[in-house]
Amino acid sequence: MIRFTIRTLLKNKTLWAWPGIFILFVAAITVWGGVSIDPSTSSYAISLGGVPLPTGIVINQLVSITILIAIIGIPTHFSESLKPERASLLLSKPISRSDMFLKDFAGVFSFCFAYTLLTVLLLTLLTTVHGILFPLHHAIAIIVFLPLILLTYYITIVLFLILTNSYLGGVLLGYFLTGFSSVFLNFDQFLKMFGLTDTWFEILLHLLAYLIPSAGAFQQIMSQIFNSGFSGVDISLLGFAFASCVPLALLSYYLYQKKQF
């Protein structure tokens, strides 16, 4: 089943848009821009057409585009497999629903990992062409955490795909809800901003923080590594990030077991 998922994802043209865009970006930097050592961050600085692009922003934008393309492209296969016409073909094979569900996640994670690896390779290529070593901790942070960020979005999207039976509904609701999870990381500020002091509301936000897969937490950990290396990682935040993925994943698993085709 893992191979089936990966084969289907590899055939998805939407997902090939990302390497395409990135190769164009690398080509543009090579022709009209440059990469140089940034003395202030002991990292590197990218410029395009004479305009310096702050590294942090460039990396964040690249990660955001990867996330956007991946969450549009990756759920299509699961959305298809929820249609009775496809489910009849898959679930009539000697595969249990548990295998199907868990191996799909394993397949998606493997694909996201390979996808991220490609992104890092292209980034490394971009800097190496200009004689600069791509910082190792940046590379590791992206390789480890970008697939996890994609997986948090995927968990929520899968739930909404099962609930709505609609690709568009699943992706949009999953994207916004997971994106919204960042709010819970700083909900003290959020409450202050709106002047909300109600204790029950605070409890509700606490609860929601653990119910919605926290892409924001993984993103924050990735930024911590970018800024201060691995010693800067907040372990409790890491634990929270993983814990927040469990409830919706279990709910999706339960609903999938009960789904009829």
Place this chain on the structure above:
Amino acid sequence: MILKAQNVSKTYGKSGGDSFTLQIDEFAIEEGSFTAILGPNGSGKSTFLKIILDLLFADSGNISLMGNPHKEKKARAKVSYLPENYSFPEHFTVKEMLHAFGDLKESTPGEIDHKISELANSFNVNFLNKKIKNLSKGMRQTAALMHTFLADDKFYILDEPFNGLDAVQKKAIMDYIFSLQKKQNISILITTHILSDIDKTCDRLYLIDDGRIINSATKKDIQEQFGTVENYYINHFETKDSAIS
């Protein structure tokens, strides 16, 4: 016994409006037999097949498939199913699709390649490298049948397998099924609207209407009493219609 179903019941639309109840009291398929379920549209044929394969859940009843409870995955280890409506990944070529689905049956790439060549010869297929999205209806159906016969299974459940096939293609596939039956003693459960397709082939027929089996007969019974399957079918459903009117 390949398949045994007892007191299987499923009701749709319980909360008012149109409701439909499937109630199969007794249904069995013996090893090596060719069984057909016939009935009008919406009579519950496909629903029953989906319940057998655990795609739909029965409200009650017992089903044993290949000697195992039908919900267990090992029950489906030697079972192959062709649904009436199916959707293969459109961007795959026929060959890629067959490899992807063959892999789910844990066949090795070598075994799959060997079987693809055998099926392509038997079904006169020359479009293995065409993408699914570019296939005609008949080609799609042939590809779907290739997918069904890809692994060496013991029990084949075919829901309207000859939809969209021309006479030559249909004959090639029937010949292949017969040769499999002779060589490997496979069992077949088929639903079809084209009664002439199964006239000489079926060992047993079940007539289903409004979710219930209303009659069953062996090939011998049908030949002796009605001559053809078509006469047998028409006799039962015309009698029912005239009784209603």
